Amino acid sequence: MMDFGFTINKSSRIDLDRFDKAGFDKLAKIEPDVRKCIACGSCTASCSAGQFHRTSVRSAILSIQNAKENEAVELLKGCMLCGKCQMTCPRGINIRHLILSILKFYGTK
Amino acid sequence: MEKNVLIIGGGPAGLEAASILQKSGYSVTLIEKTDHLGGHLAVWDRLFPKGQSAEELLYRLVDNLGPVNCLLNTDIQSINVLDRSFSVILSNGNILLADAVLLACGFDLFKAEKKEEYGYGIYDNVITNADLERYFQEGDGGRIINPKKIGFVHCVGSRDEKVGNLSCSKVCCATAVKQACEMKQRFPESEVFCFYMDLRMFGRYYEDMYLEAQKKYGIRFIRGRVSEVSEKGDKTLLVKAEDTLSSKPIMVSLDLLVLMAGIRPSASGRRVGDMLHLMNEEDGFFSTKDSIYSQQKSDIPGLFFAGAGTGPKTIPETLNDARSSALEIDRYLKSNFPKKK
Amino acid sequence: MIYEGKQKIWSDYQKDIPDDHYFYVRSCIRQAFFPASEAAFLDITRNKLGRDVFETEHHTTCGGIAYHCDVIPQETSMTIIARQFALMHKYGYENFVCSCVTSFGLYCETLETWREFPELKEKIAENLLKSCNLEFAVPKVLIHSSDLIYKFRSRIAGQAKYKLVDKNTGRPLRVVEHIGCHYSKMFPSKGVGGAEYPYVLIGMIDAWGGEIIDYPERRHCCGFGFRQYFIQSNRGYSLANSNKKFESMEPYEPDMIITNCPGCSYFLDRWQYVIADTQKKTYGKNGHGIPVFTYEEVAGLVMGYDPWDLGLQTHMVGPEPVLEKIGIDYSPDAKYKGVGGKDIGCPECPACLK
8 A cells, every 4th residue: 555645634524413402302301401502602711720721511501412522521621610610690590500410421432 | 636646566565555545645656567466475374573463464465455446466667757746657557647656676695596505496494584484374295294304504695795685684584583483383393504604683672582493493593604504315414504602613414404595785766866867875875865864765856766676574564664654755745836726 | 496597597607718719728737647638629620620720839827826935026926928929929829719618717816807908918018038048929819628529529419429318228428527716716707617617517417418417516616725725634625625526416316517617526425435445335336426528529539539548537437327328439448548548557456436
């Protein structure tokens, strides 16, 4: 096999056909308000951990919906459960419970 | 003798203004170029935000008409401004002398074929919002057979420099969310995606509709515009957009794609407007006497507007507009032609 | 697929293509890698169709490669282009036909820029006068050579000896058509059929009996584009684009690919070898690839030219499967023999791609 000096670059495209709907529905059974997120970013903005290490519930929910569950777990690992996000969420989501649910559901994989 | 008013256009605005003016004692003639009253309301199924029946509203409007003289399949052949009246020749040859004229020609939907990249008119499974409403009305359609994945594309023909329309069509976001919920009601096992640039949920209960769409129906809202639609061998669609919130291109296979065609000025309305040398604004809709204070008046005394001819409107706004116009017409006719004692 | 929808779009994007009297300029890449294509074009248009297609040995590159690699500024390439136009004017022609799609894009871009900024045009005229002592005139008509073959496709079909039909089964050949990006994506109105559903190659394939494949990544770029692949380590990016196209067209089992851009033919042909070598995957049947042709080669094939005269031996993916299907008479032994039977040397055949 010849060494061409390059290989085929990987595609960074999100393929929604690979979205795990059954898994997400199971998560939504534990925390139904995960569906309510409007991606406003208040949680990320007020996050204590987010000042030092990328932590974002908005992004985590988005990652799960984009079939990238590992990314979601990474984004929530630094959470200190301080609850500042919950104070600002305009949709009234119980974010601390949501974070724990996501980590429990996807983190063990 | 009673003063007479000519109303051009038999949609909700024309119908509501007609019944009010008739009850106020004027002789009203309403002309409609198609063979039915109601305009777009007649081919719509349910209205937002609570899913009220379009048919019931239409019946109510037509019921209120009373002895108004309705001429269907009739259009304007020519119209001239005289000293204190309008001389009108109708397409059926009749000549009419009107003391006041109300232009209620409404809107046209954007022709979705013009957005070539979406493949409307080329791919079988791409339809518009109007096609979907007709499907709901008729109850069953040949084209929509148990779709498992459905997509809605917002802003088709609106906010788009390429098709020459920079304005927002206002009502399509609420319509898209409404239709997405209705599709989930009809096909509960399906997955529904809405591709939006901005979500305009401005009215009362629109936000509640959005919340219900997310929470109750699990509809996924993707912030990013659809750029390309292709057809695969089995006629399903491959849709490409960007998920701007994660800054990555996104691809999804769908069974059905619904394009939210925007609101454009009515071509037949413009035709009549040109006969009267009425000015249009840059966005193509009629220019009114004052955009804040007198949206129902034109620069020609005795000529009034009602409805979507002066810009996109929801149905309640159209009805309010029609009632305002009726009041303006009444005031105009009373002041111009004071009753002789 | 509602065919009428496409036809309506095609009728919206029609181009006025004159019949005769063209000034022809060649393509850097097409001359180098597909040498017989341009010769075939000239032979077909001049001798078989009797047209006046003139070319002068004094013409040069359009400077597109350098321009797109940021090696020369736009002004320099515009002056080079102005010189081409000056030569056209000198020899008394008004219709300009170019062989390369990138050139076509650059010429269109230049003309548009001059239309919007006349003072720039004046400046270029000055540059040209100072450097070459020439004066130029803007061509009345600017087309690409595929437009010309498109215009004469019925005439070529009339003179054709073969059709794009599998002679064993009677089924039309499944053809993938690929349009170069610079043909219509920049200026949709300058391409026959517009940017979304270009018609120029479809028209030819239709006239010559083939069946068009519409696959999801039809509009996707092949990955050429100069800037990114000139550096070796970047080539993976270009390769990934062609790979995406191949993966998308694979389920439709195409028999051949036709392109109108020299870069695209080059890439779609060569990358199949790289993919075969590194990924051990080929897209044709039985370890073959999908043969890639330029439209001039296809025009030549249907008119009965000898495949080896058309330069098909330079292709990395062997054209033999298609030649067999069409039923073209060719001699496999003569593949690597040049003019007068001279042995031009057989390349080391890659084991992974037949």
